[in-house]
Amino acid sequence: MKPATETGERINGQQWKSMMRAGAKALELKKSEVDALNVFPVPDGDTGTNMNLTIQSAVTDAEKTSGGSVAEVAAAVSMGSLMGARGNSGVILSQLLRGVAKGVEGQKTVSALQIAQALQTGVDTAYKAVMKPVEGTILTVSREMAKGALARAKQGGDSVETLKEAYLKGQQTLAKTPDMLPTLKQAGVVDAGGQGFLYIIGGWISALEGHDQEEISASPIQQEIQSQGAPAGFLVVENLEFPYCTEFLVKGKNLNVDQIRQDLSDRGDSMLVVGTDEVVKIHIHVKNPGNILDYAIQFGSLHEVGIHNMLSQNEAMAHALKNKEKEAPLESTEQTPLAMGEQTLKEHGIVAVAMGQGIAEVLKSLGVDEVIFGGQTMNPSTEDLVEAVQKVPAKNVYILPNNGNIVMAANQVKDIITDKNVFIIPTKSIPQGISALVNYDPEGNPEENAQNMEMGLTQIQSGEVTYAVRDSQFGSLEINEGDILGLVEDVIQITGQEALQVAQAILEKMEWREHDLVTIFYGEETPQEEAEKLREWLESEIPSIEVELYPGNQPLYYYILGVE
Known part of the structure:
Protein backbone atom coordinates (compact mmCIF):
# COMPACT_ATOMS: atom_id res chain seq x y z
CA MET A 1 0.00 0.00 0.00
CA LYS A 2 1.38 3.41 -0.92
CA PRO A 3 1.62 6.09 1.77
CA ALA A 4 -1.39 8.40 1.85
CA THR A 5 0.84 11.39 1.16
CA GLU A 6 1.78 9.83 -2.20
CA THR A 7 -1.78 9.09 -3.31
CA GLY A 8 -3.19 12.59 -3.12
CA GLU A 9 -5.13 14.60 -0.58
CA ARG A 10 -8.08 12.24 -0.19
CA ILE A 11 -8.41 8.76 1.37
CA ASN A 12 -10.45 6.18 -0.56
CA GLY A 13 -12.49 3.20 0.59
CA GLN A 14 -9.70 0.64 0.23
CA GLN A 15 -7.35 2.81 2.28
CA TRP A 16 -10.04 3.22 4.91
CA LYS A 17 -10.44 -0.54 5.09
CA SER A 18 -6.66 -0.89 5.50
CA MET A 19 -6.77 1.64 8.33
CA MET A 20 -9.39 -0.43 10.13
CA ARG A 21 -7.36 -3.62 9.69
CA ALA A 22 -4.22 -1.92 10.97
CA GLY A 23 -6.00 -0.37 13.95
CA ALA A 24 -7.32 -3.77 14.96
CA LYS A 25 -3.89 -5.36 14.52
CA ALA A 26 -2.18 -2.64 16.56
CA LEU A 27 -4.58 -3.15 19.46
CA GLU A 28 -4.26 -6.93 19.20
CA LEU A 29 -0.50 -6.62 19.64
CA LYS A 30 -0.96 -4.76 22.94
CA LYS A 31 -4.23 -6.10 24.33
CA SER A 32 -2.57 -8.30 26.96
CA GLU A 33 -0.74 -5.35 28.43
CA VAL A 34 -3.96 -3.37 28.62
CA ASP A 35 -5.61 -6.33 30.34
CA ALA A 36 -2.76 -7.08 32.70
CA LEU A 37 -2.20 -3.74 34.41
CA ASN A 38 -5.47 -3.12 36.18
CA VAL A 39 -5.60 -1.31 39.49
CA PHE A 40 -8.50 -3.42 40.77
CA PRO A 41 -6.98 -6.80 41.70
CA VAL A 42 -10.02 -9.09 41.34
CA PRO A 43 -10.89 -11.31 38.36
CA ASP A 44 -13.12 -9.10 36.19
CA GLY A 45 -13.79 -8.08 32.59
CA ASP A 46 -10.78 -7.12 30.48
CA THR A 47 -10.52 -3.76 28.74
CA GLY A 48 -8.01 -4.79 26.10
CA THR A 49 -9.78 -8.05 25.33
CA ASN A 50 -13.19 -6.40 25.12
CA MET A 51 -11.97 -3.60 22.85
CA ASN A 52 -10.07 -6.09 20.70
CA LEU A 53 -13.10 -8.37 20.25
CA THR A 54 -15.22 -5.32 19.40
CA ILE A 55 -12.91 -3.98 16.70
CA GLN A 56 -12.22 -7.45 15.28
CA SER A 57 -15.96 -7.81 14.74
CA ALA A 58 -15.94 -4.41 13.02
CA VAL A 59 -13.14 -5.45 10.67
CA THR A 60 -14.92 -8.71 9.84
CA ASP A 61 -17.91 -6.73 8.57
CA ALA A 62 -15.68 -4.25 6.75
CA GLU A 63 -13.98 -7.09 4.86
CA LYS A 64 -17.36 -8.07 3.41
CA THR A 65 -17.66 -4.74 1.59
CA SER A 66 -16.25 -3.91 -1.82
CA GLY A 67 -14.44 -0.96 -0.32
CA GLY A 68 -15.77 1.23 -3.09
CA SER A 69 -16.29 4.19 -0.79
CA VAL A 70 -15.24 5.35 2.64
CA ALA A 71 -18.90 5.65 3.64
CA GLU A 72 -19.59 2.00 2.76
CA VAL A 73 -16.65 0.71 4.79
CA ALA A 74 -17.33 2.99 7.75
CA ALA A 75 -20.99 1.94 7.88
CA ALA A 76 -19.94 -1.72 7.97
CA VAL A 77 -17.41 -0.95 10.72
CA SER A 78 -20.14 0.79 12.70
CA MET A 79 -22.55 -2.14 12.48
CA GLY A 80 -19.85 -4.72 13.12
CA SER A 81 -18.60 -2.92 16.22
CA LEU A 82 -22.14 -2.52 17.53
CA MET A 83 -22.91 -6.20 17.17
CA GLY A 84 -19.55 -7.28 18.57
CA ALA A 85 -19.39 -4.77 21.42
CA ARG A 86 -18.32 -6.36 24.72
CA GLY A 87 -18.03 -4.65 28.05
CA ASN A 88 -18.28 -0.93 28.74
CA SER A 89 -15.02 -0.20 26.93
CA GLY A 90 -16.16 -2.09 23.83
CA VAL A 91 -19.50 -0.31 23.77
CA ILE A 92 -17.87 3.12 24.03
CA LEU A 93 -15.48 2.15 21.22
CA SER A 94 -18.45 1.10 19.10
CA GLN A 95 -20.05 4.49 19.67
CA LEU A 96 -16.86 6.29 18.64
CA LEU A 97 -16.83 4.26 15.42
CA ARG A 98 -20.55 4.81 14.94
CA GLY A 99 -20.02 8.56 15.10
CA VAL A 100 -17.08 8.38 12.69
CA ALA A 101 -19.39 6.60 10.25
CA LYS A 102 -21.95 9.38 10.63
CA GLY A 103 -19.23 11.90 9.89
CA VAL A 104 -18.32 10.34 6.54
CA GLU A 105 -21.83 9.47 5.35
CA GLY A 106 -22.20 9.84 1.60
CA GLN A 107 -18.46 10.29 1.03
CA LYS A 108 -16.62 8.25 -1.58
CA THR A 109 -13.30 9.69 -0.44
CA VAL A 110 -12.38 11.92 2.49
CA SER A 111 -9.89 14.71 3.15
CA ALA A 112 -7.82 15.24 6.27
CA LEU A 113 -10.34 17.81 7.49
CA GLN A 114 -13.23 15.39 6.97
CA ILE A 115 -11.36 12.71 8.95
CA ALA A 116 -10.86 15.16 11.80
CA GLN A 117 -14.50 16.22 11.69
CA ALA A 118 -15.56 12.56 11.71
CA LEU A 119 -13.46 11.96 14.82
CA GLN A 120 -15.28 14.84 16.48
CA THR A 121 -18.64 13.37 15.50
CA GLY A 122 -17.47 10.10 17.02
CA VAL A 123 -16.68 11.85 20.29
CA ASP A 124 -20.07 13.59 20.31
CA THR A 125 -21.83 10.27 19.71
CA ALA A 126 -19.89 8.48 22.45
CA TYR A 127 -20.58 11.21 25.02
CA LYS A 128 -24.30 11.07 24.23
CA ALA A 129 -24.31 7.29 24.67
CA VAL A 130 -22.85 7.45 28.18
CA MET A 131 -25.43 8.52 30.73
CA LYS A 132 -22.81 9.72 33.22
CA PRO A 133 -19.65 10.74 31.38
CA VAL A 134 -16.56 10.64 33.60
CA GLU A 135 -13.50 12.74 32.90
CA GLY A 136 -10.21 10.89 32.85
CA THR A 137 -11.47 8.01 30.69
CA ILE A 138 -11.46 7.08 27.01
CA LEU A 139 -14.05 9.84 26.49
CA THR A 140 -11.61 12.54 27.61
CA VAL A 141 -8.74 11.08 25.62
CA SER A 142 -10.77 10.78 22.41
CA ARG A 143 -12.17 14.30 22.83
CA GLU A 144 -8.72 15.87 23.03
CA MET A 145 -7.54 13.74 20.12
CA ALA A 146 -10.35 15.10 17.97
CA LYS A 147 -9.47 18.67 18.96
CA GLY A 148 -5.86 18.10 17.99
CA ALA A 149 -6.84 16.58 14.67
CA LEU A 150 -9.16 19.47 13.80
CA ALA A 151 -6.54 22.07 14.64
CA ARG A 152 -3.89 20.40 12.45
CA ALA A 153 -6.25 19.77 9.53
CA LYS A 154 -7.36 23.41 9.51
CA GLN A 155 -3.69 24.43 9.28
CA GLY A 156 -3.41 22.42 6.07
CA GLY A 157 -2.02 19.17 7.43
CA ASP A 158 -2.47 16.03 5.38
CA SER A 159 -4.16 12.90 6.74
CA VAL A 160 -1.04 11.43 8.34
CA GLU A 161 -0.05 14.73 9.94
CA THR A 162 -3.61 15.22 11.19
CA LEU A 163 -3.77 11.80 12.83
CA LYS A 164 -0.28 12.18 14.28
CA GLU A 165 -1.37 15.39 15.97
CA ALA A 166 -4.42 13.54 17.31
CA TYR A 167 -2.12 10.83 18.63
CA LEU A 168 0.17 13.36 20.31
CA LYS A 169 -2.75 15.12 22.01
CA GLY A 170 -4.07 11.73 23.10
CA GLN A 171 -0.74 10.83 24.69
CA GLN A 172 -0.62 14.12 26.55
CA THR A 173 -4.18 13.74 27.80
CA LEU A 174 -3.70 10.13 28.81
CA ALA A 175 -0.78 11.17 31.03
CA LYS A 176 -3.11 13.59 32.83
CA THR A 177 -5.91 11.09 33.55
CA PRO A 178 -4.60 10.29 37.07
CA ASP A 179 -5.13 13.95 37.96
CA MET A 180 -8.75 13.67 36.81
CA LEU A 181 -9.61 10.49 38.74
CA PRO A 182 -8.38 10.23 42.34
CA THR A 183 -8.29 6.45 42.32
CA LEU A 184 -6.04 6.39 39.27
CA LYS A 185 -3.74 8.85 40.99
CA GLN A 186 -3.61 6.73 44.13
CA ALA A 187 -2.60 3.71 42.07
CA GLY A 188 -0.22 5.72 39.88
CA VAL A 189 -1.81 4.55 36.61
CA VAL A 190 -3.65 5.92 33.58
CA ASP A 191 -6.83 4.95 31.77
CA ALA A 192 -6.63 1.67 29.83
CA GLY A 193 -9.60 2.49 27.56
CA GLY A 194 -7.91 5.66 26.37
CA GLN A 195 -4.67 3.74 25.88
CA GLY A 196 -6.48 1.16 23.79
CA PHE A 197 -7.97 3.83 21.53
CA LEU A 198 -4.50 5.35 21.09
CA TYR A 199 -3.25 2.00 19.83
CA ILE A 200 -6.04 1.91 17.27
CA ILE A 201 -5.23 5.40 15.98
CA GLY A 202 -1.57 4.38 15.87
CA GLY A 203 -2.60 1.55 13.57
CA TRP A 204 -4.44 3.99 11.31
CA ILE A 205 -1.28 6.06 11.00
CA SER A 206 0.82 2.99 10.20
CA ALA A 207 -1.58 2.04 7.39
CA LEU A 208 -1.58 5.54 5.89
CA GLU A 209 2.22 5.54 5.97
CA GLY A 210 2.12 2.51 3.71
CA HIS A 211 2.74 -0.38 6.10
CA ASP A 212 0.87 -3.60 5.43
CA GLN A 213 -0.89 -5.40 8.29
CA GLU A 214 2.03 -7.82 8.66
CA GLU A 215 4.41 -4.85 8.99
CA ILE A 216 2.45 -3.02 11.64
CA SER A 217 4.73 -3.96 14.53
CA ALA A 218 7.75 -2.66 12.59
CA SER A 219 6.24 0.69 11.54
CA PRO A 220 7.77 3.85 13.04
CA ILE A 221 4.81 4.78 15.20
CA GLN A 222 4.48 1.23 16.54
CA GLN A 223 8.18 1.26 17.40
CA GLU A 224 7.52 4.47 19.29
CA ILE A 225 4.65 2.78 21.12
CA GLN A 226 6.87 -0.16 22.06
CA SER A 227 9.44 2.23 23.50
CA GLN A 228 6.86 3.83 25.75
CA GLY A 229 6.50 0.71 27.90
CA ALA A 230 3.35 -0.88 29.22
CA PRO A 231 0.06 0.97 29.52
CA ALA A 232 -1.76 1.38 32.79
CA GLY A 233 -5.07 0.17 34.10
CA PHE A 234 -8.53 1.60 34.18
CA LEU A 235 -10.73 2.45 37.09
CA VAL A 236 -13.62 4.85 37.45
CA VAL A 237 -14.79 6.05 40.82
CA GLU A 238 -16.96 9.12 40.94
CA ASN A 239 -17.20 11.94 43.47
CA LEU A 240 -18.93 10.35 46.45
CA GLU A 241 -20.37 13.63 47.75
CA PHE A 242 -23.39 12.58 45.68
CA PRO A 243 -23.22 8.77 45.79
CA TYR A 244 -26.51 7.79 44.14
CA CYS A 245 -26.81 7.82 40.37
CA THR A 246 -30.51 8.40 39.75
CA GLU A 247 -32.06 8.21 36.29
CA PHE A 248 -35.60 7.83 35.01
CA LEU A 249 -38.19 8.99 32.48
CA VAL A 250 -41.05 11.38 33.19
CA LYS A 251 -44.04 11.05 30.89
CA GLY A 252 -46.68 13.79 30.90
CA LYS A 253 -48.07 16.72 28.96
CA ASN A 254 -46.60 20.17 28.35
CA LEU A 255 -43.38 19.27 30.15
CA ASN A 256 -40.92 22.16 30.41
CA VAL A 257 -37.45 20.68 29.94
CA ASP A 258 -35.65 23.94 30.67
CA GLN A 259 -37.58 24.54 33.90
CA ILE A 260 -36.95 21.02 35.15
CA ARG A 261 -33.27 21.38 34.35
CA GLN A 262 -33.12 24.67 36.25
CA ASP A 263 -35.00 23.26 39.26
CA LEU A 264 -32.59 20.34 39.55
CA SER A 265 -29.39 22.25 38.87
CA ASP A 266 -28.43 22.70 42.53
CA ARG A 267 -29.59 19.30 43.81
CA GLY A 268 -26.63 17.19 42.69
CA ASP A 269 -24.00 16.83 40.00
CA SER A 270 -23.46 15.14 36.61
CA MET A 271 -26.96 16.27 35.70
CA LEU A 272 -28.52 15.54 32.33
CA VAL A 273 -32.08 16.62 31.48
CA VAL A 274 -33.22 16.12 27.88
CA GLY A 275 -36.46 15.35 26.08
CA THR A 276 -39.68 16.75 24.68
CA ASP A 277 -42.88 18.23 26.06
CA GLU A 278 -44.19 14.67 26.55
CA VAL A 279 -41.15 12.66 27.68
CA VAL A 280 -38.16 13.89 29.70
CA LYS A 281 -35.08 11.85 30.56
CA ILE A 282 -33.46 12.81 33.87
CA HIS A 283 -30.04 11.69 35.07
CA ILE A 284 -28.44 13.15 38.20
CA HIS A 285 -26.10 12.16 41.04
CA VAL A 286 -27.64 12.98 44.42
CA LYS A 287 -27.49 12.33 48.15
CA ASN A 288 -31.16 11.33 48.43
CA PRO A 289 -32.85 9.81 45.33
CA GLY A 290 -36.26 9.95 46.98
CA ASN A 291 -36.29 13.74 46.93
CA ILE A 292 -35.71 13.80 43.17
CA LEU A 293 -38.44 11.24 42.51
CA ASP A 294 -40.87 13.17 44.72
CA TYR A 295 -40.11 16.33 42.74
CA ALA A 296 -40.53 14.69 39.34
CA ILE A 297 -43.75 12.79 40.01
CA GLN A 298 -45.73 16.03 40.09
CA PHE A 299 -45.30 16.30 36.32
CA GLY A 300 -46.60 12.86 35.35
CA SER A 301 -45.71 9.18 35.59
CA LEU A 302 -42.21 7.83 36.26
CA HIS A 303 -40.70 5.09 34.11
CA GLU A 304 -37.47 3.08 33.87
CA VAL A 305 -36.35 4.25 37.29
CA GLY A 306 -32.75 3.34 38.06
CA ILE A 307 -30.93 4.13 41.31
CA HIS A 308 -27.34 2.93 41.60
CA ASN A 309 -24.81 3.31 44.37
CA MET A 310 -21.72 4.47 42.52
CA LEU A 311 -19.40 2.44 44.66
CA SER A 312 -20.85 -0.43 42.64
CA GLN A 313 -20.36 1.51 39.39
CA ASN A 314 -16.65 0.87 39.50
CA GLU A 315 -15.65 0.38 35.90
CA ALA A 316 -12.38 -1.35 36.72
CA MET A 317 -11.36 -3.72 34.00
CA ALA A 318 -9.19 -6.47 35.40
CA HIS A 319 -6.16 -8.61 35.07
CA ALA A 320 -6.58 -11.53 32.65
CA LEU A 321 -6.34 -14.47 35.00
CA LYS A 322 -7.10 -17.98 33.83
CA ASN A 323 -8.04 -19.45 30.50
CA LYS A 324 -11.40 -20.73 31.59
CA GLU A 325 -13.41 -22.56 29.00
CA LYS A 326 -16.82 -21.11 28.46
CA GLU A 327 -19.46 -23.46 29.76
CA ALA A 328 -21.75 -25.05 27.23
CA PRO A 329 -25.01 -23.11 26.97
CA LEU A 330 -27.88 -24.47 28.98
CA GLU A 331 -30.23 -26.29 26.66
CA SER A 332 -33.19 -24.10 25.98
CA THR A 333 -36.68 -25.45 26.20
CA GLU A 334 -37.91 -22.64 23.96
CA GLN A 335 -38.61 -23.20 20.30
CA THR A 336 -36.27 -22.12 17.53
CA PRO A 337 -36.91 -18.85 15.68
CA LEU A 338 -38.44 -20.82 12.81
CA ALA A 339 -40.89 -22.55 15.10
CA MET A 340 -41.64 -19.27 16.84
CA GLY A 341 -43.14 -17.94 13.65
CA GLU A 342 -45.68 -20.75 13.79
CA GLN A 343 -46.99 -19.97 17.28
CA THR A 344 -48.61 -17.10 19.11
CA LEU A 345 -46.14 -14.87 20.91
CA LYS A 346 -46.58 -14.67 24.65
CA GLU A 347 -46.61 -11.28 26.33
CA HIS A 348 -43.37 -11.44 28.31
CA GLY A 349 -40.00 -13.20 28.19
CA ILE A 350 -36.68 -12.88 29.98
CA VAL A 351 -33.03 -13.20 28.97
CA ALA A 352 -30.41 -13.38 31.74
CA VAL A 353 -26.64 -13.77 32.02
CA ALA A 354 -25.27 -16.40 34.42
CA MET A 355 -21.77 -17.24 35.64
CA GLY A 356 -22.32 -20.93 36.39
CA GLN A 357 -24.57 -23.89 35.63
CA GLY A 358 -26.14 -23.88 39.08
CA ILE A 359 -26.96 -20.19 38.86
CA ALA A 360 -28.44 -20.76 35.42
CA GLU A 361 -30.74 -23.45 36.77
CA VAL A 362 -31.98 -21.13 39.53
CA LEU A 363 -32.65 -18.37 37.00
CA LYS A 364 -34.56 -20.84 34.83
CA SER A 365 -36.66 -21.90 37.79
CA LEU A 366 -37.61 -18.26 38.35
CA GLY A 367 -38.95 -17.85 34.82
CA VAL A 368 -35.94 -16.95 32.66
CA ASP A 369 -36.41 -18.12 29.07
CA GLU A 370 -32.86 -17.85 27.73
CA VAL A 371 -29.63 -18.00 29.75
CA ILE A 372 -26.34 -16.73 28.34
CA PHE A 373 -23.19 -17.84 30.09
CA GLY A 374 -20.92 -14.93 30.86
CA GLY A 375 -19.81 -12.49 33.51
CA GLN A 376 -16.36 -11.86 34.88
CA THR A 377 -13.62 -12.41 32.25
CA MET A 378 -16.18 -13.65 29.70
CA ASN A 379 -18.50 -10.81 28.76
CA PRO A 380 -21.07 -11.76 26.09
CA SER A 381 -21.29 -9.49 23.06
CA THR A 382 -24.24 -7.42 21.95
CA GLU A 383 -24.76 -9.97 19.17
CA ASP A 384 -24.95 -12.80 21.75
CA LEU A 385 -27.66 -10.88 23.58
CA VAL A 386 -29.53 -10.09 20.35
CA GLU A 387 -29.56 -13.78 19.39
CA ALA A 388 -30.91 -14.72 22.81
CA VAL A 389 -33.70 -12.12 22.59
CA GLN A 390 -34.65 -13.35 19.14
CA LYS A 391 -35.07 -16.89 20.52
CA VAL A 392 -37.64 -15.79 23.09
CA PRO A 393 -41.20 -16.06 21.69
CA ALA A 394 -42.49 -12.93 23.42
CA LYS A 395 -43.63 -9.42 22.54
CA ASN A 396 -41.80 -7.88 25.50
CA VAL A 397 -38.35 -9.15 26.51
CA TYR A 398 -36.46 -8.13 29.64
CA ILE A 399 -32.66 -8.48 29.73
CA LEU A 400 -30.86 -9.04 33.04
CA PRO A 401 -27.11 -8.48 32.44
CA ASN A 402 -26.24 -9.41 36.06
CA ASN A 403 -22.85 -7.72 35.70
CA GLY A 404 -21.92 -4.04 35.55
CA ASN A 405 -19.61 -4.60 32.61
CA ILE A 406 -22.40 -6.05 30.46
CA VAL A 407 -25.07 -3.36 30.98
CA MET A 408 -23.85 -1.08 28.18
CA ALA A 409 -23.67 -3.94 25.68
CA ALA A 410 -27.23 -4.89 26.67
CA ASN A 411 -28.41 -1.32 26.09
CA GLN A 412 -27.33 -1.58 22.44
CA VAL A 413 -29.85 -4.38 21.88
CA LYS A 414 -32.72 -1.87 21.96
CA ASP A 415 -31.30 -0.20 18.83
CA ILE A 416 -31.10 -3.49 16.93
CA ILE A 417 -34.29 -5.38 17.80
CA THR A 418 -37.27 -3.68 16.12
CA ASP A 419 -39.99 -6.32 16.24
CA LYS A 420 -40.11 -6.63 20.05
CA ASN A 421 -40.12 -4.30 23.02
CA VAL A 422 -36.79 -4.74 24.81
CA PHE A 423 -36.31 -3.59 28.40
CA ILE A 424 -32.88 -3.50 30.03
CA ILE A 425 -33.00 -4.08 33.77
CA PRO A 426 -29.53 -2.83 34.86
CA THR A 427 -28.70 -5.68 37.24
CA LYS A 428 -25.04 -5.69 38.21
CA SER A 429 -24.93 -8.92 40.20
CA ILE A 430 -26.65 -12.28 40.44
CA PRO A 431 -28.48 -11.33 43.68
CA GLN A 432 -29.83 -8.22 41.94
CA GLY A 433 -31.02 -10.43 39.09
CA ILE A 434 -32.81 -12.71 41.54
CA SER A 435 -34.45 -9.71 43.23
CA ALA A 436 -35.61 -8.36 39.86
CA LEU A 437 -37.17 -11.72 39.01
CA VAL A 438 -39.01 -11.82 42.33
CA ASN A 439 -40.58 -8.47 41.40
CA TYR A 440 -41.54 -9.68 37.91
CA ASP A 441 -45.23 -10.22 37.14
CA PRO A 442 -45.89 -12.52 34.14
CA GLU A 443 -49.31 -10.93 33.77
CA GLY A 444 -48.23 -7.34 34.33
CA ASN A 445 -48.00 -4.25 32.17
CA PRO A 446 -44.58 -4.08 30.40
CA GLU A 447 -43.57 -0.62 31.63
CA GLU A 448 -44.77 -1.31 35.16
CA ASN A 449 -42.95 -4.64 35.10
CA ALA A 450 -39.69 -2.96 34.14
CA GLN A 451 -40.18 -0.31 36.80
CA ASN A 452 -40.95 -2.85 39.51
CA MET A 453 -38.00 -5.02 38.54
CA GLU A 454 -35.67 -2.03 38.73
CA MET A 455 -37.08 -0.98 42.08
CA GLY A 456 -36.27 -4.48 43.30
CA LEU A 457 -32.57 -3.73 42.83
CA THR A 458 -32.65 -1.34 45.76
CA GLN A 459 -34.00 -4.02 48.09
CA ILE A 460 -30.94 -6.27 48.13
Missing part, protein backbone atom coordinates in the same frame (compact mmCIF):
# COMPACT_ATOMS: atom_id res chain seq x y z
CA GLN A 461 -27.24 -6.08 48.92
CA SER A 462 -24.69 -8.09 46.94
CA GLY A 463 -21.46 -9.54 48.29
CA GLU A 464 -18.69 -11.62 46.74
CA VAL A 465 -15.71 -13.63 47.91
CA THR A 466 -12.89 -14.11 45.42
CA TYR A 467 -9.09 -13.85 45.38
CA ALA A 468 -6.44 -11.30 44.41
CA VAL A 469 -4.74 -11.85 41.08
CA ARG A 470 -1.77 -9.62 41.95
CA ASP A 471 -0.24 -7.46 44.68
CA SER A 472 -2.09 -4.18 45.04
CA GLN A 473 -3.00 -1.26 47.26
CA PHE A 474 -6.71 -0.47 47.47
CA GLY A 475 -7.53 2.39 49.80
CA SER A 476 -5.96 1.46 53.13
CA LEU A 477 -5.82 -2.25 52.28
CA GLU A 478 -2.50 -3.87 51.44
CA ILE A 479 -3.37 -6.76 49.12
CA ASN A 480 -1.06 -9.63 48.22
CA GLU A 481 -1.52 -11.97 45.28
CA GLY A 482 -3.58 -14.96 46.42
CA ASP A 483 -5.29 -13.15 49.30
CA ILE A 484 -8.98 -13.92 49.73
CA LEU A 485 -11.01 -10.77 49.06
CA GLY A 486 -14.44 -9.83 50.35
CA LEU A 487 -16.48 -7.29 48.36
CA VAL A 488 -19.76 -5.48 48.95
CA GLU A 489 -21.34 -3.97 45.82
CA ASP A 490 -18.09 -4.52 43.90
CA VAL A 491 -15.98 -2.63 46.46
CA ILE A 492 -13.21 -4.50 48.29
CA GLN A 493 -13.93 -4.34 52.03
CA ILE A 494 -11.70 -6.95 53.66
CA THR A 495 -8.92 -9.44 52.98
CA GLY A 496 -8.10 -12.77 54.58
CA GLN A 497 -6.65 -16.22 54.04
CA GLU A 498 -9.74 -18.48 54.33
CA ALA A 499 -12.80 -18.16 52.09
CA LEU A 500 -15.24 -19.20 54.84
CA GLN A 501 -13.92 -16.65 57.31
CA VAL A 502 -13.97 -13.89 54.71
CA ALA A 503 -17.56 -14.82 53.78
CA GLN A 504 -18.59 -14.51 57.43
CA ALA A 505 -16.83 -11.17 57.76
CA ILE A 506 -18.34 -9.76 54.58
CA LEU A 507 -21.83 -10.81 55.71
CA GLU A 508 -21.21 -8.83 58.90
CA LYS A 509 -20.28 -5.84 56.73
CA MET A 510 -23.62 -6.34 54.97
CA GLU A 511 -25.37 -6.26 58.38
CA TRP A 512 -27.09 -9.54 57.67
CA ARG A 513 -28.47 -9.72 61.22
CA GLU A 514 -30.81 -6.83 60.41
CA HIS A 515 -32.41 -8.72 57.52
CA ASP A 516 -34.65 -11.72 56.92
CA LEU A 517 -33.04 -13.63 54.06
CA VAL A 518 -29.49 -14.60 53.08
CA THR A 519 -28.87 -16.24 49.70
CA ILE A 520 -25.61 -18.10 49.08
CA PHE A 521 -24.24 -19.36 45.76
CA TYR A 522 -21.05 -21.35 46.28
CA GLY A 523 -18.54 -21.69 43.47
CA GLU A 524 -17.04 -24.56 41.58
CA GLU A 525 -13.92 -24.54 43.80
CA THR A 526 -15.85 -24.38 47.08
CA PRO A 527 -16.58 -27.73 48.80
CA GLN A 528 -20.23 -28.25 49.65
CA GLU A 529 -19.18 -29.10 53.23
CA GLU A 530 -17.66 -25.65 53.66
CA ALA A 531 -20.76 -23.95 52.24
CA GLU A 532 -22.90 -25.95 54.68
CA LYS A 533 -20.73 -24.64 57.52
CA LEU A 534 -21.55 -21.09 56.44
CA ARG A 535 -25.27 -21.90 56.52
CA GLU A 536 -24.94 -23.56 59.93
CA TRP A 537 -23.12 -20.54 61.32
CA LEU A 538 -25.87 -18.19 60.14
CA GLU A 539 -28.64 -20.35 61.59
CA SER A 540 -26.80 -20.84 64.89
CA GLU A 541 -26.36 -17.07 65.27
CA ILE A 542 -30.00 -16.27 64.44
CA PRO A 543 -32.26 -19.36 64.25
CA SER A 544 -35.06 -17.37 62.62
CA ILE A 545 -32.99 -16.29 59.62
CA GLU A 546 -33.97 -17.79 56.26
CA VAL A 547 -30.95 -19.13 54.38
CA GLU A 548 -31.07 -20.30 50.77
CA LEU A 549 -27.97 -22.25 49.73
CA TYR A 550 -27.31 -23.17 46.08
CA PRO A 551 -24.40 -24.76 44.19
CA GLY A 552 -23.80 -21.90 41.75
CA ASN A 553 -20.82 -23.66 40.15
CA GLN A 554 -19.47 -20.22 39.22
CA PRO A 555 -15.76 -19.86 38.38
CA LEU A 556 -13.43 -17.40 40.13
CA TYR A 557 -15.80 -16.56 42.99
CA TYR A 558 -15.95 -18.80 46.07
CA TYR A 559 -19.22 -17.23 47.20
CA ILE A 560 -21.83 -14.86 45.79
CA LEU A 561 -24.01 -13.53 48.60
CA GLY A 562 -27.33 -11.71 48.74
CA VAL A 563 -28.87 -10.09 51.82
CA GLU A 564 -32.40 -8.69 51.86
